[in-house]
Amino acid sequence: MGPLSVVIGLTAYVGLEKILAPDAKSIVLVSAAAGAVGSMVCQMAKLRGATVIGVAGSDDKVRQGFRMLLGGVLNASGLGGVAA
Numbered sequence: 001m002g003p004l005s006v007v008i009g010l011t012a013y014v015g016l017e018k019i020l021a022p023d024a025k026s027i028v029l030v031s032a033a034a035g036a037v038g039s040m041v042c043q044m045a046k047l048r049g050a051t052v053i054g055v056a057g058s059d060d061k062v063r064q065g066f067r068m069l070l071g072g073v074l075n076a077s078g079l080g081g082v083a084a
Helices: 003-020 036-047 059-067
Strands: 027-031 051-056 071-075
Touching: 003 036, 027 036, 036 051, 036 059, 059 071
Parallel strands: 027 051, 051 071
Antiparallel strands: none
């Protein structure tokens, strides 16, 4: 892991924990959920008990979202539907 991993982690942490602060009743929508920061935000929100919906840009990234066990994943490139 390089120095950028610290920046990615801080970005995810500050955005989720310090600004949004979701709880178990929250629904968190994460754009770019398959990206570096987005995937960390998804995992951190799940740890807090929130329902997490991810937005990804391709079918491969949607499958990655399902591997992260998100509550649902939307393929933004097709805008065809939501899978849960």
